Amino acid sequence: MVYYLGLVGIAAFSITGVIAAGKKDMDIFSIVLLGVATALGGGTIRDIIIDANPIFWIADLSYLWVSVGAAVLSFFGVKFVRYVLPLLLYVDALGLSLFTVLATEKTISLGFSNTVAVLMGVTTGIAGGMIRDILTGRMPLLLGREFYATPALLGAILFIILEHFFPLHEFNRVYAIGIIFVLRAFAIQWKLYYPSWLTYVDRK
Amino acid sequence: MVYYLGLVGIAAFSITGVIAAGKKDMDIFSIVLLGVATALGGGTIRDIIIDANPIFWIADLSYLWVSVGAAVLSFFGVKFVRYVLPLLLYVDALGLSLFTVLATEKTISLGFSNTVAVLMGVTTGIAGGMIRDILTGRMPLLLGREFYATPALLGAILFIILEHFFPLHEFNRVYAIGIIFVLRAFAIQWKLYYPSWLTYVDRK
Amino acid sequence: MVYYLGLVGIAAFSITGVIAAGKKDMDIFSIVLLGVATALGGGTIRDIIIDANPIFWIADLSYLWVSVGAAVLSFFGVKFVRYVLPLLLYVDALGLSLFTVLATEKTISLGFSNTVAVLMGVTTGIAGGMIRDILTGRMPLLLGREFYATPALLGAILFIILEHFFPLHEFNRVYAIGIIFVLRAFAIQWKLYYPSWLTYVDRK
Numbered sequence: 001m002v003y004y005l006g007l008v009g010i011a012a013f014s015i016t017g018v019i020a021a022g023k024k025d026m027d028i029f030s031i032v033l034l035g036v037a038t039a040l041g042g043g044t045i046r047d048i049i050i051d052a053n054p055i056f057w058i059a060d061l062s063y064l065w066v067s068v069g070a071a072v073l074s075f076f077g078v079k080f081v082r083y084v085l086p087l088l089l090y091v092d093a094l095g096l097s098l099f100t101v102l103a104t105e106k107t108i109s110l111g112f113s114n115t116v117a118v119l120m121g122v123t124t125g126i127a128g129g130m131i132r133d134i135l136t137g138r139m140p141l142l143l144g145r146e147f148y149a150t151p152a153l154l155g156a157i158l159f160i161i162l163e164h165f166f167p168l169h170e171f172n173r174v175y176a177i178g179i180i181f182v183l184r185a186f187a188i189q190w191k192l193y194y195p196s197w198l199t200y201v202d203r204k
Numbered sequence: 205m206v207y208y209l210g211l212v213g214i215a216a217f218s219i220t221g222v223i224a225a226g227k228k229d230m231d232i233f234s235i236v237l238l239g240v241a242t243a244l245g246g247g248t249i250r251d252i253i254i255d256a257n258p259i260f261w262i263a264d265l266s267y268l269w270v271s272v273g274a275a276v277l278s279f280f281g282v283k284f285v286r287y288v289l290p291l292l293l294y295v296d297a298l299g300l301s302l303f304t305v306l307a308t309e310k311t312i313s314l315g316f317s318n319t320v321a322v323l324m325g326v327t328t329g330i331a332g333g334m335i336r337d338i339l340t341g342r343m344p345l346l347l348g349r350e351f352y353a354t355p356a357l358l359g360a361i362l363f364i365i366l367e368h369f370f371p372l373h374e375f376n377r378v379y380a381i382g383i384i385f386v387l388r389a390f391a392i393q394w395k396l397y398y399p400s401w402l403t404y405v406d407r408k
Numbered sequence: 409m410v411y412y413l414g415l416v417g418i419a420a421f422s423i424t425g426v427i428a429a430g431k432k433d434m435d436i437f438s439i440v441l442l443g444v445a446t447a448l449g450g451g452t453i454r455d456i457i458i459d460a461n462p463i464f465w466i467a468d469l470s471y472l473w474v475s476v477g478a479a480v481l482s483f484f485g486v487k488f489v490r491y492v493l494p495l496l497l498y499v500d501a502l503g504l505s506l507f508t509v510l511a512t513e514k515t516i517s518l519g520f521s522n523t524v525a526v527l528m529g530v531t532t533g534i535a536g537g538m539i540r541d542i543l544t545g546r547m548p549l550l551l552g553r554e555f556y557a558t559p560a561l562l563g564a565i566l567f568i569i570l571e572h573f574f575p576l577h578e579f580n581r582v583y584a585i586g587i588i589f590v591l592r593a594f595a596i597q598w599k600l601y602y603p604s605w606l607t608y609v610d611r612k
Binding site: 036 | 253254319320323330334351
Binding site: 048049050051112113115116119122126130134147148149150153 | 437438452
């Protein structure tokens with residue numbers, strides 16, 4: 001099940017790459033590459049940092065093909081969908097939730113401390129999207145007052161706590177993924193912001 | 205011969221870094237660093253992902269010195285050349301062809317599958333240029349409708365096919381490098397675009 | 409003492425991340441993440457390239473906590489400080505000097521050549537700041553005519569020379585750190601530029 005959740009996350013991020021390319025007048029192969037970089041980028045950075053060897057998508061090419069397939073399908077599909085851009089935020093939220101929790105779990109399972117696991121979870125969750133945003137010249141989603149990285153942090157910490165009290169319980173990851181997605185969906189829907197004393201606005 | 209082709213590719217990308225810096229009012233050492241990052245960046249990412257150890261330019265410092273030398277020479281030379289910017293595209297095409305094919309070959313020789321080899325070839329070919337474009341704040345060459353990544357993909361696949369039918373034949377890489385450069389040169393000269401049904405233009 | 413100098417460098421770069429975020433209307437957790445990425449980014453790239461394993465901040469979590477702590481403190485502290493932005497340059501200069509010399513030393517101690525050590529020193533010194541500048545959409549400090557990378561280069565070379573003549577002398581790193589900071593401070597104070605024949609201005 002972890003395995004299929006991972007593939008769903010890969011597909012979700014790959015689709016966000018295609019949607020994000022929408023404003024850029026790109027060709028299909030460059031768009032697919034952008035989708036693949038978005039989908040595999042976060043996990044690649046995680047595997048390089050924790051020295052997991054080989055990288056996950058080299059060990060199992062399914063990840064690569066799913067990201068290619070999702071990108072190609074959404075390239076053709078996206079033309080028939082109106083109002084595509086709001087979708088980007090929700091699909092991105094799905095990828096964020098899945099990647100954060102699965103990466104936290106993988107890092108723990110390789111014997112790293114809880115602190116490293118939480119940081120790697122958050123990094124994996126947000127890095128793919130940041131690569132996408134940098135490559136397409138968008139304002140990274142991270143860099144706003146809206147809740148973005150915070151749901152990932154809370155979900156990763158919740159997962160660690162659940163694993164502590166109910167080791168290896170099969171629903172731990174479902175709860176953690178759920179809390180991230182719900183928090184993020186609330187943030188998108190109601191434009192949840194941090195209160196101003198927890199944001200830094202340059203008043204010059 | 206592979207070795208010297210590699211050095212030519214290094215020099216070509218290093219020169220594109222210097223040319224790209226032209227609009228930025230940079231000093232010589234920063235420009236040389238930009239050239240070196242462009243020249244060594246793609247191969248470094250490849251070696252990190254496939255865990256080739258040590259990184260190619262640590263194993264043989266010639267790559268580093270060639271990129272430094274090419275950057276310094278082109279820094280002084282470029283002042284005497286008018287119409288420098290169009291040159292950027294052709295020199296970049298040379299680097300792209302050489303890096304893509306040599307990286308595909310290296311990845312296969314380390315025992316990875318053809319799929320990984322093609323992806324690493326394309327990545328190595330385009331990553332250096334993307335680093336350059338991100339650092340100088342340009343629109344990455346990749347992100348246009350013009351053929352850029354596609355010639356690299358076709359060349360890498362051609363190389364795999366040739367190696368399958370004529371294993372280790374010495375002209376395989378020449379054909380593959382040639383096809384990438386020619387396709388890319390055509391794209392530059394005649395502004396080859398994908399047909400519109402294979403590009404995604406946001407109509408909002 | 410090296411150890412504590414390293415922590416000071418981490419704190420310095422973490423603070424620059426917070427200061428740089430000032431223009432972006434970001435929330436506290438995203439700002440802390442930006443500080444952490446700035447502080448740990450350069451050393452992480454160094455450790456990945458020279459294959460130091462595990463990465464320094466995984467081997468000793470103090471680095472991570474110091475960067476988090478410095479980011480949180482400066483987030484709240486920065487609101488009470490006027491004229492914050494000029495400070496960015498000096499704190500960045502401190503981080504640059506410390507990271508460059510300590511990374512040069514670490515690379516030598518792992519048995520790499522002097523050339524690789526100098527390049528890794530400069531890379532570690534400037535990479536964290538470049539990550540910060542790319543993520544916040546600033547013009548990277550590197551990309552100006554002002555002395556930025558050059559002091560790091562000179563300091564790293566001075567360190568190598570001192571180590572050659574006075575092996576393991578305890579003041580070697582102090583001199584090298586000092587020369588980088590002083591050169592950089594002069595550059596900030598008096599807007600030191602390269603002479604025009606050593607800069608490349610596009611005259612089109």
